[in-house]
Amino acid sequence: MLTHSIKEICFFKLRYILIGFILFFVAALVFIINGLANGLAAENISSLKNMNAEAFYIAKDANNRIEQSRFSISDVEKISKDDRVEPLGLQMLSLKKSGSNQKVDVTIMAVHPKGFLMPEVTEGKSIATSKEPQLVVNNSIKDDGVKIGDELYEENSETTFTVVGFTEKETYSHTPVAFISLKSWEDMLGSQVKPYYNALVLKNDNQVVKSDVKGSLGSGVWVSTDDVIKGMPSHQAEQTSLNMMLIFLIIIAVFVLGAFFYIMTIQKMNQFGVLKAIGAKNGYLIGTTMLQVFFISVVSISVAVGFTKLMQMLLPSSMPFIFNGVLILTYAGILMVVSMLGALLSTVNIIKVDPLQAIGRVE
Template structure:
């Protein structure tokens, strides 16, 4: 470690460049990870809020919530520890301003477990009221008590409450009654036994399932969300390749620096300094450069997260960031072992000339 630190002090510019490359790659990896995680969460946070085990959809729906249409009377035929019905549709809303906003509407029963936790305001109590995701307040400045209207529909809803982390397919969710859902989707508020819902959500054990319904785990349902799996895989491969590239780059830098110092290492070996001592120095040097570069990249990413606008789906996951940090440092260390092999093969007499 003594030799590694002193060599870095002696050649500040050279090792600063190596550290800078590591920092830039680490910053890019962390930033992409935050974007990938944030975008993935924006697809599913409303589903995660259910804290449910399974979802019942029609067999023909192929795990697609929009394609599942279930008569509401079927709800009584399902026997489970806990159950709740859900009607969902996409829509476009407009507040008191001119901006149009894509949204997702959840028609629920306020007395069932799908009712969200309220962070401000109160739960809806009529077909003309709704509870909205807080992003409508923070990003679009829609206020408590404000009335929103549907694009292409005469239906209006008063925002009486806000809840956190309620997005579905990257759109903020508005919770309202089945009657309001009927008006938004079918332009009719007549709720009968044949009124259609999209799914029945369950917790615990399900005892009885009607023949025309299919039980799917919540995790499988999330993976089947349009574009979700493809998005996660795409970002996962990008981040993985960047980590490997970072390791290769740092390995190449260390290898080139080692070859440039072959004569110096030869003199050191001729003086009786062991190959093991020199190799440990190179490994310690790589560890320092990689650790500092990754740490600065992580700090820069966290700083960037503080100034990003609300519209950017960036979220910090401490576990992911810690794992990626350790992996980048570990793979960089593996790359340094190629330099160690070169050091061991150095012949003192040939190196001195």
């Protein structure tokens, strides 16, 4: 059966290459969109995902959105000092690069310089606890020409920040995160509005600490990191749109591949009839067809996986693309199942073929 399947593929090379190309392009498109979806998700929420946090205490009416939550600094200071819970300030700003008119969009995150919310610095040094406004920024800001020692000016508060270090994989809402000290945050807001913090962040699940915070503030609610991520409208909209595209691609693949396999089966009706006339059973003919489809699917999908991996290496670093092996293999398995089902539906014609009529049509 296997030998017969391979011989037929070699004999009708063009026919099977065409089907293989169709499956390759569909699979490659599914894998690339999946990589873009993962990349966009990471660029949108990586700072929250990487944050060493168990839960966030935010205002009840904030709809799980940190940027819409506010607690006055005086209220936050009521909470007893505990290294398991820290205040967090968050604001999206445009900073002007000193000596030019260039502006860079960043998300400011105010954290304790030596606290658990401060990420690892990969280049340069960490922010100081002194009054001097300093920044540790995600390294993606280098694409805007920002380097260590540069000064970034915030116009509203008339504050000049000095870039002292870089971190990585710290982005929020598609902007690089810039970490500043709590003191710098209070000074920056002091010239605009009444200073506030957006949330309190709990390092590990602790009911005593949660009760203490709720008893001191009383105007908020504890939510998990996943709930905060779900509360970001841009994240939900992006992922829903891309997932819908993937679903429709797979549905389209069902019909396209099913149609191709059906046409291929119709073209071989005479051949099937002759084989039946000389004693071939339906099981043998169906098995041969399924083996051919399996072989083509494995080769085409494997090449598509390799092509997607190559695309990841060739795409510029500014392109949000993540090759997630587990998800890629999952979608590869789904496409394999789709291919086999499409081929299986077309084998109904093999069972129906009449050997006598087929022999009569043979020239």
